[in-house]
Amino acid sequence: MSLTKKEVYQVLHTLLAEKQKEIVSSIEQLKQSAAEDTKSSAGDKYETGREMVRQEINKAELMHSEYCVQMDLLRSIDPNEEHEKVRPGSLVSTDRAVMFIAIGFGKIEVNGQVVFVISPQAPLARLMMDKATGESLTFNGATQQLVQVS
The missing domain is CATH 1.10.287 (Helix Hairpins)
Structure with missing residues (x-):
C-alpha cells in the first residue's frame, strides 16, 4: 500500500x-x-x-x-497508530480496494489513488473486523484477501 x-x-x-x-x-x-x-x-x-x-x-x-x-x-482516530487487526481507524488494503474504517463518507482520492471511507458499522467493515493481513472474507459473493492492515 x-x-x-x-x-x-x-x-x-x-x-x-x-x-x-x-x-x-x-x-x-x-x-x-x-x-x-x-x-x-x-x-x-x-x-x-x-x-x-x-x-x-x-x-x-x-x-x-x-x-x-x-x-x-x-x-477520535489517531492516524499514527498502527493496527495488527482491522478495527475503527484502520487503513485496509485488499486485493480489490483500499478502505479507511472511520466514518461513512464514501469514495475519496488520495495521491491519485481511490480510497473508500466507510463506517465501522458498514456491513463490509463488520466482516473485516478483527481480521489481519493475509486473511480473507467474502462479501456479496466476492472473496477479498487482506493485503495490508495499518
Whole structure:
C-alpha cells in the first residue's frame, strides 16, 4: 500500500472541513434570503416561500450537525497508530480496494489513488473486523484477501 493512514486522514479531514464550511455558508445565505423575503412579500405566497426557506434551513442545519458528529468521530482516530487487526481507524488494503474504517463518507482520492471511507458499522467493515493481513472474507459473493492492515 503506497498510501499512509496519515495521508488518508489528512485528505478526509480537509474534505470534511470543506463540507462543514460550505453548509455553514449555505445556511447563512438561506437566512439572508428569508430576511430579504420578509421585506418584499405579502400574503399566502409570502408564507409559503418563508416556510420553504425554513425547511431548507432545517435540512442544512441537520446536515451541519451530522458533519460535526463525523468530525468528532474522525478526531477520535489517531492516524499514527498502527493496527495488527482491522478495527475503527484502520487503513485496509485488499486485493480489490483500499478502505479507511472511520466514518461513512464514501469514495475519496488520495495521491491519485481511490480510497473508500466507510463506517465501522458498514456491513463490509463488520466482516473485516478483527481480521489481519493475509486473511480473507467474502462479501456479496466476492472473496477479498487482506493485503495490508495499518
